[in-house]
Amino acid sequence: MTTVTRFAPSPTGxxxxxxxxxxLHNWLLARKAGGKFLLRIDDTDAERSREEYxxxxxxxxxxxxxxxxxxxxxxxxxxxxxEAFEKLRGEGRVYPAYETQQELELKRKIQLGRGLPPIYDxxxxxxxxxxxxxKEVGGIAPHWRFxxxxxxxxxxxxxxxxxxxFDPAQLSDPVIRRADGSWLYMLPSAxxxxxxxxxxxxxxxxxxxxxxxxxxxxxxxxAAPPRFAHEALLVGSEGKLSKRLGSLGCDTFRERxxxxxxxxxxxxxxxxxxxxxxIAARETLVNTFDLSTFxxxxxxxxxxxxxxxxxxxxxxxxxxxxxxxxxEGMDAAAWHAIRPNLETVAGASDWWQVVTGPVAPPxxxxxxxxxxxxxxxxxxxxxxxxxDLTASLKASTGRKGKALFLPLRQxxxxxxxxxxxxxLLPLIGEDEARRRLRTAGTA
Ligand code: GLU
Numbered sequence: 001m002t003t004v005t006r007f008a009p010s011p012t013g014x015x016x017x018x019x020x021x022x023x024l025h026n027w028l029l030a031r032k033a034g035g036k037f038l039l040r041i042d043d044t045d046a047e048r049s050r051e052e053y054x055x056x057x058x059x060x061x062x063x064x065x066x067x068x069x070x071x072x073x074x075x076x077x078x079x080x081x082x083e084a085f086e087k088l089r090g091e092g093r094v095y096p097a098y099e100t101q102q103e104l105e106l107k108r109k110i111q112l113g114r115g116l117p118p119i120y121d122x123x124x125x126x127x128x129x130x131x132x133x134x135k136e137v138g139g140i141a142p143h144w145r146f147x148x149x150x151x152x153x154x155x156x157x158x159x160x161x162x163x164x165x166f167d168p169a170q171l172s173d174p175v176i177r178r179a180d181g182s183w184l185y186m187l188p189s190a191x192x193x194x195x196x197x198x199x200x201x202x203x204x205x206x207x208x209x210x211x212x213x214x215x216x217x218x219x220x221x222x223a224a225p226p227r228f229a230h231e232a233l234l235v236g237s238e239g240k241l242s243k244r245l246g247s248l249g250c251d252t253f254r255e256r257x258x259x260x261x262x263x264x265x266x267x268x269x270x271x272x273x274x275x276x277x278x279i280a281a282r283e284t285l286v287n288t289f290d291l292s293t294f295x296x297x298x299x300x301x302x303x304x305x306x307x308x309x310x311x312x313x314x315x316x317x318x319x320x321x322x323x324x325x326x327x328e329g330m331d332a333a334a335w336h337a338i339r340p341n342l343e344t345v346a347g348a349s350d351w352w353q354v355v356t357g358p359v360a361p362p363x364x365x366x367x368x369x370x371x372x373x374x375x376x377x378x379x380x381x382x383x384x385x386x387x388d389l390t391a392s393l394k395a396s397t398g399r400k401g402k403a404l405f406l407p408l409r410q411x412x413x414x415x416x417x418x419x420x421x422x423x424l425l426p427l428i429g430e431d432e433a434r435r436r437l438r439t440a441g442t443a
Contacts, residue, residue, distance in 0.1 A: 003035030004199045007061075007068070008189065010042045011053035014249030015060045017301060018204065018234045021267040025231065026202050027066045028268060028289040038196055039068035043075045044183040060250040064260045065282065072196060074188050081183055084191045084221060085176075088146070093220045094176065096142030097124035098135045120145070120172035144177040146187065146217060154212045159202065159229025159291040166212040174213050186210060190217040198226050202291075205230040229291055232271055237302040245301060253306075257344025259317070262310035271299025278312030311343045327352045337423030351419060355427045359414030361440050368407045371397060373441030375408060381430045386422040411440035 005026040009019055030037035039061065043049035054073075061068065088094040099107075108118040124145070127135075135142070148168040155165045176187040193201060201211075211228050218225040236245050253263055261280045268285045269276045272293040279285055317339070319332040326335065327349045338351040364372065371393075378392045379385065394404055409421055412433060418424065425433055 001199060003030055003033035004038065004197050005030045005035065005202060006038040006040050006193070006196060006198050007066075008040040008042050009057055010045065010048070010185075011050055011057060012045070012048040013053060014056050014251055016246050016250075017248050017253075017263075017267070018245065020060070020064065020250060020263065021234060021270070021299075022203060022231075023061060023066050024064070024264060024267050025289075026200075028286055029200060029202055029291070030069075031286045032289050035199070036069040037066070038198070039071040040192060040196070041071070041073040041075075042185060042189070043073055044078075044185070044188055046075070046182070049075070056251070063250065063254065064264060070196075072192065074183075074192065077188070077192065077195075078183075080191055080195060081188045084187065085144070088187075088220055089144075091220070093147050094144050095125055095147055095173075096132065097145050097175075098127075098132075098140050098142050099124070117170060118172075119170065122173065141179040143175050143179045145173040146176050146213065146220075148173050148213060148216055149220075154215050156211070156215060156225070156228055158208075159200075159227060160231050160294045161205070161208070161229075161296065164208070164212075166209070168212070168216065171209065171213060174210075186214060187217060190214045190221065193226055194218065194221060194223040200227045200229070202229045202231065204233055206233065229294075231294055232296055232298050234271070234301050235298040237300055237304075257346050258306060258310050259313050259345070262306060262313045265313065266301075266306055266309050270301065271295055271297070276305065276309065278309045278316070280313050280316050307343065314342050314345055315340055317345070322348075329356070333423075334427050337419050337427060341419050354413045354415065354418065355424065357428075357432060357436070359412070359436065361410050361414050361436075364407060364411075364440060369441050371399070371441075372407055372411050372437050375411075376434050376437035376441055379430070379434050379437065384422070385430070385433075386425045389425075407440075408437075412436050 007019075007023040007026050009015065009023075015023070027037045029035075039057075041054055041057070043054070085094060104120075107121060111118045124142075125147070148171060150169045152168075153165050154168055155163065158164045174184070174186050176184055178184065192198075208230050211230070215225045215228075234245060254260075261282075262278070264282070264285065265279045266276055268279075268289065272290075273295065274288060274290075274293050319335045322335065322345050325345050330348065330352045334352065334355060335348070338348055341351060342348060374397065375389065375393055378396065379389055380392075382388055390404060390408070393408075394400060397404075405421070406416065409418070410416065412421070412428060413424065428436070
């Protein structure tokens with residue numbers, strides 16, 4: 001059977017780093033198995049879902065190179081959920097309940113006060129037909145719960161957590177539909193996973209107890225449950241579930257100059273026993289993806305680590321990958337000279353400005369000015385102008401090391417550090433280089 005995974009975001013905000021990680025792992029799982037990766041827009045909550053976020057999700061996935069092999073939207077599939085609902089209701093697996101939020105809250109408090117777990121007491125199941133009718137006449141519309149089967153333990157072999165076992169009697173019958181007819185996420189998700197042929201559900205460990213109840217929904221709908229895997233949550237570098245992480249949208253990374261390949265390389269391996277490396281080749285990440293290397297401890301997301309990976313990825317990018325983001329006129333030779341000095345691709349324009357000028361060297365003392373004037377005279381053009389120039393100045397002035405190199409760099413670039421001068425000088429060109437040396441030498 002072909003592996004089918006899905007990423008199922010609710011379009012209530014931009015994708016944040018935790019979403020990106022889930023999407024990426026589902027994509028990797030599918031790619032490694034030669035299967036399919038589907039996008040499902042979980043937009044049953046009409047109040048909070050926004051079209052702009054649906055578009056942003058598609059854009060972010062495209063930017064990340066996680067193109068889905070198909071897309072579904074829950075708002076277009078409502079008849080399927082009705083059908084499943086009616087079927088389950090006919091079989092007594094769905095029942096109406098009339099408690100208000102306050103009543104449920106009170107029940108929970110009483111249970112907790114008695115040291116009992118706050119499990120729904122199924123009072124609605126004990127209502128007589130007359131009592132139910134009275135509620136409805138009184139204008140109370142029911143919400144709907146899925147009736148868990150208490151006969152057998154719920155078990156599954158989790159792809160990350162190993163064997164999982166739940167006693168259904170220790171779980172509340174989940175509410176699946178609100179009084180206004182709208183859906184909570186549980187049943188539509190199970191219905192879709194069946195209809196879309198999803199074989200593997202990989203999501204965060206905050207969904208573990210949902211999985212226990214959803215496994216019973218699959219069975220009640222006469223379908224084999226998919227394989228489940230729940231990954232440990234992502235936390236900030238301070239080790240806590242941080243608000244900041246949840247608010248860090250894909251767009252903020254893009255604006256900061258983070259390459260999609262850097263985010264992907266980091267998130268592919270964060271929280272696994274495999275080393276996080278600046279791997280730009282997607283194939284390598286696909287081939288080495290392995291759920292059995294995922295740890296149970298929360299994965300720590302560190303911005304500084306992302307910046308390091310990003311710089312290392314930028315240093316590997318080919319001219320063709322970045323050409324459309326470089327300043328006008330900057331060619332492959334310039335990119336290769338400048339690339340090792342960059343933290344972001346956008347930083348290239350700074351160095352290109354150094355090549356094209358003008359530059360602002362520091363004030364030099366008399367002796368250094370004389371040296372730079374001599375350099376202007378000594379400059380001769382060849383395939384290796386920098387090596388030639390420094391060799392000839394070394395011989396004629398006896399300077400070496402910093403005294404030999406630094407004034408030249410400062411006069412030619414206006415800076416103390418930067419790309420290899422052997423690569424930079426040919427980009428500056430003979431006339432301009434001589435002019436810069438001469439100006440610095442006479443100033
Ligand atoms: N829309 C759900 C969520 O974002 C999907 C969870 C799932 O992957 O099943 O939490």
